[in-house]
């Protein structure tokens with residue numbers, strides 16, 4: 001029986017070889033590892049790509065062609081992978097059975113399935129889902145191989161994603177770029193399904209910040225004490241006081257009067273309320289939670305973090321990195337003992353007090369898909385570099401938190417009355433620390449960490465102070481917080497919007513494997529050897545992201561439905577419906593084509609803002625259009641025309657062509673009848689003429705001179 005394994009990458013192929021032939025009785029060749037009638041080969045990620053438009057029809061070479069909907073989709077080998085593909089095809093010809101060892105996610109499913117289809121392989125296929133390369137994980141993967149047919153919907157959804165991105169990207173990038181050119185743009189308008197709503201987040205945030213006006217307000221703070229234990233509470237401004245819509249006092253004098261009053265009165269406890277609460281330990285990491293934390297704590301870009309986890313994965317120290325899952329299969333509960341002992345030997349403090357008998361909420365089969373959370377394997381790391389060490393620690397610590405009790409605390413809310421004024425405060429008092437004893441990300445509690453025993457009627461000593469505060473604008477995104485925003489994009493949608501729940505369910509826009517690249521693309525200054533204009537950039541030397549003028553122009557101009565996460569949300573939701581077999585790819589692609597057509601119409605009819613750095617000339621006649629500079633090849637000269645196609649002179653009832661002078665339009669109208677003037681060349685040089693009343697005017701530096709009438713007319 002001739003068996004062919006196809007892995008996503010060479011390192012997985014080597015892991016498979018080491019697993020099935022532990023005695024290393026195999027032969028390593030350029031494109032395979034072979035032993036008897038079993039051959040293990042590999043891809044390099046995607047080795048096939050969708051055809052470019054001009055590969056369907058040479059007429060599509062021109063970017064003014066943009067409603068391109070391939071009736072039959074084609075894929076072709078990537079230029080530098082042809083030899084590899086030929087080798088795989090030759091093994092497939094002989095194969096009795098194929099083992100599909102693409103990575104355990106949507107893209108991994110597609111990139112091996114498309115090779116099988118491209119090579120017209122029709123035999124049986126089994127799916128091997130490798131979640132980590134250590135011995136235990138490999139054994140598990142082999143023991144749970146399934147018929148690849150089960151994963152057909154996942155393949156369909158990956159293919160739908162690829163085709164949708166092609167249709168949106170190719171068509172709309174061309175449509176907007178071509179039409180923007182008419183308005184003087186000379187850059188490519190890069191339109192992507194996930195890129196645009198991500199860029200819009202940055203643009204809208206910057207505008208919020210620019211529109212923000214800081215307010216100064218005042219608070220009256222009481223420091224009270226009982227049994228020599230001090231604690232704090234804040235005045236709740238009475239409705240009779242002058243307060244703004246957020247219950248803030250803007251006038252310091254008002255609080256000075258209150259302070260005067262309460263200082264002379266006794267302070268007594270009015271109400272006390274106690275509630276017990278628990279906080280569960282944070283779940284183990286998915287790629288995005290790890291990227292966000294590593295950006296915040298270590299200053300690593302999302303791309304650096306992914307590369308580092310990938311290296312740790314290839315060295316067998318952690319499980320599959322491109323995971324959007326924060327849960328672990330319950331079958332792996334028994335691994336805890338072994339992994340925690342390894343981490344103790346490794347010297348991780350969080351592992352020492354961890355208790356493997358505790359089961360956290362992370363062990364939940366219902367929430368695990370083809371892959372699970374990123375966790376340590378049982379293999380003890382050796383020789384890690386600095387970055388790897390820090391990332392490994394973050395992964396290992398979050399795994400350890402699963403073996404601690406939740407944090408249990410008592411929340412006390414109380415009010416204090418002085419004169420007729422009410423002060424409100426609270427305190428959080430630990431009952432048992434649980435995971436908090438080792439948790440690294442402690443938030444500073446805003447309320448009291450220590451409180452005396454309080455009961456209504458207790459008299460307390462009091463001291464008052466007025467604090468000046470300022471409202472602060474929203475913060476700019478960093479790469480880390482922008483990535484978090486993409487994952488939790490439902491938070492940016494109004495709560496009455498039905499798409500909010502969908503977005504929550506599909507875990508944001510984009511996938512863990514691509515989000516860092518989306519952000520990098522928005523910041524890119526070159527691509528495929530061409531200079532690109534970035535859409536977002538870092539502000540000075542900080543990590544804060546700001547939009548560029550062209551990035552703002554893009555968001556202002558393109559169809560607004562594309563700029564809000566809703567459209568992409570619905571698309572992601574439909575993709576997950578394809579993956580679960582609820583809808584067909586064809587039905588989905590039809591809706592994408594509708595969306596492209598609607599956006600093409602918009603791209604052709606919208607008025608583009610003046611290119612950043614270029615002057616804008618409003619039409620003097622219709623006031624809504626913009627004058628556009630054009631070139632006439634016939635007259636070898638530039639001229640200007642209104643962007644409104646229906647705009648005509650109310651006098652001549654004809655389209656007005658404006659003369660160009662040093663790259664700017666000359667707005668010349670006859671003083672008698674307001675008809676547009678045109679410039680002529682006579683034997684004494686240039687002059688201007690009205691076609692309605694036939695008046696002529698001298699030319700002064702390319703503009704009509706109305707100070708004296710031209711005498712030698714015609």
Ligand SMILES: [Zn+2]
Nearest residue numbers: 619622642647
């Ligand atoms: Zn006009």
Ligand SMILES: [Zn+2]
Nearest residue numbers: 670673690693
């Ligand atoms: Zn005239």
